[in-house]
Amino acid sequence: MAENITTLTDTNFNEEVKxxxxxxxxDFWAEWCGPCKAIAPVLEEIASEQAGKxxxxxxxxxxxxxxxxxxxxxxxxTLILFKDGEIQKRVVGARGKGQLLEEIAAFL
Amino acid sequence: xxxxxxxxxxxxxxxxxxAAIYTARANLHxxxxxxxxxxxxxxxxxxxxxxxxxxxxxxxxxxIMGPELMGNMRAQAAxxxxxxxxVKAGKVDLGGPPHRIVAGDEEILAHAVIVATGxxxxxxxxxxxxxxxxxxxxxxxxxxxxFHRGTEIAVVGGGDSALEEALFLTKFASKVHLIHxxxxxxxxxxxxERAQKNDKVAFVWDTVVTDVLGADALEAVALHNLVTxxxxxxxxxxxxxxxxxxxxxxxxxxxxxxxxxxxxxxQHGSSFTNVEGVFAAGDVQDHVYRQAIxxxxxxxxxxxxxxxxxxxxxxxxxxxxxxxRNW
Numbered sequence: 001m002a003e004n005i006t007t008l009t010d011t012n013f014n015e016e017v018k019x020x021x022x023x024x025x026x027d028f029w030a031e032w033c034g035p036c037k038a039i040a041p042v043l044e045e046i047a048s049e050q051a052g053k054x055x056x057x058x059x060x061x062x063x064x065x066x067x068x069x070x071x072x073x074x075x076x077x078t079l080i081l082f083k084d085g086e087i088q089k090r091v092v093g094a095r096g097k098g099q100l101l102e103e104i105a106a107f108l
Numbered sequence: 109x110x111x112x113x114x115x116x117x118x119x120x121x122x123x124x125x126x127a128a129i130y131t132a133r134a135n136l137h138x139x140x141x142x143x144x145x146x147x148x149x150x151x152x153x154x155x156x157x158x159x160x161x162x163x164x165x166x167x168x169x170x171x172i173m174g175p176e177l178m179g180n181m182r183a184q185a186a187x188x189x190x191x192x193x194x195v196k197a198g199k200v201d202l203g204g205p206p207h208r209i210v211a212g213d214e215e216i217l218a219h220a221v222i223v224a225t226g227x228x229x230x231x232x233x234x235x236x237x238x239x240x241x242x243x244x245x246x247x248x249x250x251x252x253x254x255f256h257r258g259t260e261i262a263v264v265g266g267g268d269s270a271l272e273e274a275l276f277l278t279k280f281a282s283k284v285h286l287i288h289x290x291x292x293x294x295x296x297x298x299x300x301e302r303a304q305k306n307d308k309v310a311f312v313w314d315t316v317v318t319d320v321l322g323a324d325a326l327e328a329v330a331l332h333n334l335v336t337x338x339x340x341x342x343x344x345x346x347x348x349x350x351x352x353x354x355x356x357x358x359x360x361x362x363x364x365x366x367x368x369x370x371x372x373x374x375q376h377g378s379s380f381t382n383v384e385g386v387f388a389a390g391d392v393q394d395h396v397y398r399q400a401i402x403x404x405x406x407x408x409x410x411x412x413x414x415x416x417x418x419x420x421x422x423x424x425x426x427x428x429x430x431x432x433r434n435w
Contacts, residue, residue: 030254032250032254033250033251034153034157034158034174034175034248034250034251035145035146035147035151035157035158035248035251036251037175038145038151038152038153038157039145042145061254072243072324072325073255074242074243074244074246074252074255074325074346075147075241075242075243075246075248075251075252075255076251076252076254077147077251078242092147092241092242092243093146093147093148093241093242094145094146094147094151095144095145095146096144096145096146096194096195096196097144097194098144098195098212099144
């Protein structure tokens with residue numbers, strides 16, 4: 001995984017997301033989810049190309065079920081964009097790179 | 109100037125990737141426009157990307173996972189030199205050959221085009237379906253089953269896909285209501301037997317879903333019984349839709365001959381369409397068999413048809429007189 005992608009857990013979620021200076025796009029995913037795997041390279045590209053503007057966090061719903069439940073995730077991939085600890089945008093379902101960049105354009 | 113290719117394949121399911129393997133081995137350096145990630149079957153790898161175990165693809169004694177099978181086919185095509193673009197074809201001009209395809213920011217010229225864009229899952233078209241998609245309403249059982257542990261859910265549909273999803277979902281749900289508009293299933297016998305033997309599967313016959321209900325997440329489905337005329341609501345935590353498919357042929361409207369249902373028309377026993385140099389394979393031209401293995405078989409046919417057509421017309425060597433020049 002790229003260096004500029006943060007692995008999120010139930011334990012570090014508040015510190016990493018609520019305390020983040022930059023906007024952070026959190027990817028709720030799992031190993032057994034095909035579309036989640038399909039967007040993994042897209043997120044890695046965005047993480048390196050938009051470094052400094054936006055952070056990418058990955059939260060494995062198997063490992064961090066409490067946080068997934070807290071944000072009422074019922075479908076993966078779900079991508080939630082947080083800024084100053086507040087939810088700004090929620091994207092449910094996989095997207096191509098172009099579409100995803102459009103969804104988060106206001107925060108870049 | 110636009111890049112020119114002998115063969116461009118649009119689509120990357122079993123048909124597209126088999127065509128890629130064959131045309132790559134024939135040294136035609138195929139370019140595969142494989143589509144973009146999505147949570148529907150309209151994604152690289154196609155419908156099998158959303159399935160779990162594939163038990164009927166010959167050669168795999170113990171079955172194989174759908175995404176793994178597609179990953180293997182892609183790697184096999186790449187091994188022989190097929191190239192891939194992870195974008196959707198946005199526009200085509202089949203007034204050639206050469207034909208023109210716009211994919212992402214690129215325009216590509218192709219002597220031969222193999223159309224293997226497949227079919228996508230139908231949605232129910234209910235008033236609140238879009239709003240609750242991802243909040244209990246799902247098109248991907250393998251993605252979302254996990255979130256319905258110990259709850260009652262529903263699957264709508266009566267074919268193999270619906271039963272496969274229902275059986276898969278019994279691993280998580282306490283009960284799976286299978287809602288079907290008729291009083292018999294069109295699924296294969298083996299899938300019907302498995303579903304009927306499973307205590308967690310309850311059949312709701314002669315019934316259609318008229319809406320999905322819930323404020324922030326799905327709470328119930330509104331039902332209408334087609335025989336008794338009775339309306340009812342069924343409280344469920346999840347609804348999985350598997351009611352069939354429509355071919356992905358919007359892109360080819362006005363260029364390729366299609367049936368009223370949108371399926372492409374091919375010359376009997378071949379992959380030839382009504383346009384010279386354009387071949388079709390897989391579910392985009394097949395509403396009868398629609399299996400991974402038949403799609404792969406027709407992808408092979410399209411590759412051979414394209415290869416022989418290129419040889420016969422020497423299209424690959426011909427000067428591209430039709431290309432506008434920029435001087």
